[in-house]
Amino acid sequence: MPAFPGLSHVAVTVSDLTVSTEWYSRLFDSEPVLDEDEESGDYHHTVYALGGGMLFGLHTHTAGQVDGAFDETRSGVDHIAFACTQDELDAWSSKLDDLGITHSAIKHAHYGSGISFRDPDNVALEFFAPPA
Template sequence: MTSFPAVTHVAVTVTDLETSVPWYTRLFGAEPVLDEDTGPFRHVVYALDGGQLFGLHHFPEGVWAGEFSPRRVGLDHVAFGCADRAELESWCDRLDGLDIKHGDIVDAHYGSGLAVKDPDGIALEFFAPPAA
């Protein structure tokens, strides 16, 4: 083993697939490649550029009622890589066109980020490395 493997997929648990599937379909600009009831949960999966998969899980017995918080132990956010700040600006325009609320681009010495939350409040980010 010479290097650590790449992340192949991320799955998030949502409260309502009827709300989340159309939202993520608009965000990704693609239809799901899988919609399957596994027994314990139903999952809907998207194939993203670069070979990564992004899944939505829904448990029929219900979900924990607490709101998502990045301060709670567990997932803080999922970040999607952008080539540069110009690509982040393009994502701002695209999100505006999709009527998806988002924050402003935040620049830091380690890169620039654009934050957005899904219908359940799960934090997503578009992130670009610092300018060379």
């Protein structure tokens, strides 16, 4: 049996694709590599290529949205963490400040350190570094 594989992509359902695309383009400092209706017609996806071959997608569904902002206390995803090093955390904190994105201070724990922030739909995001 091969080793369990890493993640290839994450897809987040958003309430306003235009707002989220602009927000994530600023955060990622890049434009989407894909922006199209999925062939079934069930959803539209806008996809970014991140480091290490990771893809990050924004989805809107033709069936409509369920009302309510993201809430990590409900069943489902709690948060999404972007990998970085301890040395990079200060730079990411400054980048979020430059973008006007509210975020936590750098929090340290025995298992690593992170900066928490949220996207326009309140999805919990984090820059996370393992311990040095």
